[in-house]
Amino acid sequence: MHCPIFRLTLLSAALTASLAQAQSFHADAAQLQSMQSRAEAHVRQFPGLSMHGSDHSYQVRDIVVDADGSSHVRMDRTVGGLRVIGGDLVVQTDRMGNLRAMHHNLHWRVGAAGKPALNANRAAMTVTRTLAGNVGKPELVIYARDQAPALAWDVPVSGEGADGTPFEKHVIVDATNGRQLDAWDDIHTAAAAGTGRTLYSGNVALTTNSTSTGYELRDPSRGSTYTIDMKNRTSGGAILTDADNIWGNNTTSDTASAATDAQYGTAVTWDYYKNVHGRSGIANDGKGAYNRVHYGRSYNNAYWSDSCFCMTYGDGDGTSLKPLVALDVAGHEMTHGVTSRTANLTYSGESGGLNEATSDIMGTMVEFYAANTSDVGDYLIGDKVMVAGGALRYMYKPSIDGSSADCWYSGVGSLDVHYSSGVANHFYFLLAEGSSSPYGNSPTCVSGNTRVATGSGTLAGIGRTAAAKIWYRALTTKMTSSTDYAGARAATIAAAQELATTLGADYSAQVAAAWSAVGRN
Incomplete structure (x- = not known):
């Protein structure tokens, strides 16, 4: 899956438990199998909730287990042996195995298909x-x-x-x-991000791999994630090596400088997901992705690809963009991988906008988590890589870029996904920071079919930590491939209610208010 930062596989049947924040319940293989069996039984028992039919089959893609032992089993659906695009669902049960909810986006029952008129x-x-x-x-x-x-x-x-x-x-x-x-x-695509002397994040600590001849830019402590130099080609490449374990010189004159940005961004993103959300790597299997830097010549983008399970970064053209290896880029790109292994939001229409916004949201949270004085957290996407200043996207008022939507309206899904993402980015900023904050003043949306926010309503934020936990839980336990903005509103409200004890407050009313403030009632 390639996800560039701006506009210019299914998993195997193996079951993995995705542990929520602060949970203590650890499910073994037998318990996971039992959760799967219960979920499948609920689907058959409640066909009105699941849109189940006699020739429907399911394959488990992910299981999230809460601290109290309740579970969220995500399944892909086939009918008559044919994959149903938009038919995936999440079955939510309590610790005793009782059904609590089913989440999907089907509006019609799916029956057996006939023969295709078109071969x-x-x-x-x-x-x-x-x-x-x-x-x-x-x-x-x-x-x-x-x-x-x-x-x-x-x-x-x-x-x-x-x-x-x-x-x-x-x-x-x-x-x-x-x-x-x-x-x-x-x-x-996405906005791009021993001792690493980086381009954007100053001098940082890196965990590398010692070899018989020196060091290689591989991190054994984080799933063996590594970085290769493409040498301005689009294929091939080799892992970077070094004799003294000091990488780069803070400028583009040393090719290792951009590589250390990418490796550092990968490490911080790994730590953010593990320490904040209890997720061990993109696929939650403890395995690291890898980076490809110096891709192509003057390549003005960066992207995540499922097929290689890797992030790829261009050097920019030097006129509009610098190397796209900034910290928020790494967070953005790796989050595309997280999304593909959880909700798998289809990259078109409103679900595509939610996919892009998820990467912007979590890439921003990675930047704040890093607490790096050379790249201070903000709600600007890709600001470090712009030659003339500004940013690729502005979460507090997305329309500043001239193309993104501040507000939901009936045709927002027809925009490019990097622009329809503005609705969710704006929602998240209002939920986390409120309409007035040091990070920007964020006007609310007025009624009517308009893309641009011009209202003067005021909202108080609930804080980044709570907002991020709500979004992550909604993504991993509620959203499915076809979730739209109405579905995202319902998913985040439900997530806020479920996290009330963990967060110390029920923020569902604030979540609802933030969605209303971007026009999605």
Whole structure:
């Protein structure tokens, strides 16, 4: 999955327990299997809640276990052996195994599909008429995102954009009439981020790996995450090595400087997720991702890719952008991986905006968590990488960038995901900091079909820590691939209620007020 920072796989069936903050319950394999079995039984027992049918099957993607032993089992759905896009769900049970809730975004029951009028070759041909690239094998699926279920082909297309960013697109083609139903890119771009002498974060401590000939830029303490130098190519590369374990010189004259930014950002992001949210690595399996720096020539972007389980950073063109290895970039990119392994928010429409906003939100929280005096926390995305100042995005008033939406309106899902993300970014800022704070004044939204906030309402924030915990719990236990802004509102309100004891207060009313302040009632 490629996720760039700005516009220019499913897991195996193995079960992993994602531990919530401050929990003490540790589920073994037998307990996890029992939770899975209970969840599947609830799905069958309550078909009205789960939209279950006789030919429906499920594969567990993730299990989150709370401190009291209650569970959230995330499952992907197939009907008649066909994957249902938009059919995933989360089954929530209490510690005794009693059903508490089911979370999904289906509005119609999904039945057995007929035979496609359009075969795989013709589906691929309809895509290649408008999109140049390497077409993979189309997969027959049932498409049920915000519409009545339809038999469709998922046509994978890979290639490279004009700016050098690779793409791994999914184009969904109606198997009856060849009409394109949806499309998204699994490359998610994002604002970029011994002793590391970095470009943006000053001199920092790095954990590296000792070898027989010196050191390599690999961190054995954080899932063996490492950084390779692409040497301005788009393939290949080798892990950086050093003789004295002092990396970089704080300038671009040493190629190791940007590499230390990337490695440092990866380490801080790992620590943030582990120490704040109880998550051990992107996939919560203790394994580290890796970084690729100096990608291409004058490449003006950075991105996360599921296919390599890695972050890739360009050096910028030196005119508008500097190397895109700033701290909030690393947090943003790694969070795309977290999202893909939890809610798996589809990268189009409102769910795509929520995907991008999740990375902006958590990338910002990583920056605050670092408490680095050379890169102080703020709500500006990518400010360190701009040659002429400013930022790629502004969470306190997203419309400052000229394209992002401050407020929800009925057509916001038609925007590029980097711009529709503004609604959730604005919501999060208001929830965490309020409408007036040292980080910026954040006008609320007035009624009407408008993208730009001009209201004068006032809100008090609940603080970044509480806001981040609410968003993370909503992401990992409530949201599904097709969650839209209405669903995100419901998910975060429910998460706030469930975290009341942990946070010391029930912030659900404040969450609701912040959503209303960005126009999503």
